[in-house]
Amino acid sequence: MDTLQCIHTRRSVRKFTEEPVSREHIMEILDAGRWAPSGLNNQPWRFVIVRSHESRKKLSELTKYGKVIENAPVSIAVLIDKASMYNETKDHQGIGACIQNMLLATHALGLGAVWLGEILNRADEALVVLGAGIEMNLMAVLALGHPASEKHSSQRKDLGDLIVREL
């Protein structure tokens, strides 16, 4: 899929068919995340792949958007490795770039995904479910699969409202 088209047509997908996502596709998505830029190229992102019914169920109980995780054939938990961090703002920006690469790759592969952040309210419990140690922090969970729902429309502000000034 063309890059600009992918950027413009990607939407959050919250309903999925029962068709499993191939391991090859999961790896392609993570590989896209891996190629994001980061400050000092520190690559602070780490991933937990969640596919088992048991783990999805446990994770789903930690967010009010649990149904999405429970019904998605796979979720990718995005963690940050605290020891690799050098600047909180820039590291969190880098994580966002990594997530965006994964969302675009998902869409380019004909799959759908949603970026879930509300679960950060219970990050400590989620880290236990994910089997991650205290050297990690939870940054987001991406739920993904084959889209079952119609694409939702989404709105953005006009460019004119975003450009503060031209110098």
Add this chain to the structure above:
Amino acid sequence: MDTLQCIHTRRSVRKFTEEPVSREHIMEILDAGRWAPSGLNNQPWRFVIVRSHESRKKLSELTKYGKVIENAPVSIAVLIDKASMYNETKDHQGIGACIQNMLLATHALGLGAVWLGEILNRADEALVVLGAGIEMNLMAVLALGHPASEKHSSQRKDLGDLIVREL
């Protein structure tokens, strides 16, 4: 350009020809940034387009990577609108997603760019140069133009080192 190819072949470009970047291309790049996802769809990103020699010179004096800004035909300062923020971590991640969309769009259009973060050390002075008020914070500067330099190689960790666990 194909999305996955774009993600994999994008590299930081720090040297540019003197060829100007068309306004149409600048708008396409900002438009890509505009379509990034954000928590609660709050779209906290704002932009200042810097093209005049005088402003590029002033901005370049605020970072040790000033030569890049001075020699790039255009820089885009990425700001965050404090009033639109709801969660610092998630808002900074959203800014990262917005920046990554712009970097990918730049590459897809045959242009090159580099994400500059070191200038955040002098963000207050930069905001004065940018004519932005205290309702904004500086998040990054993207310097961009037509690539003059050979592509640099870049390294990433192996996926095996990034996948903490599979559940």
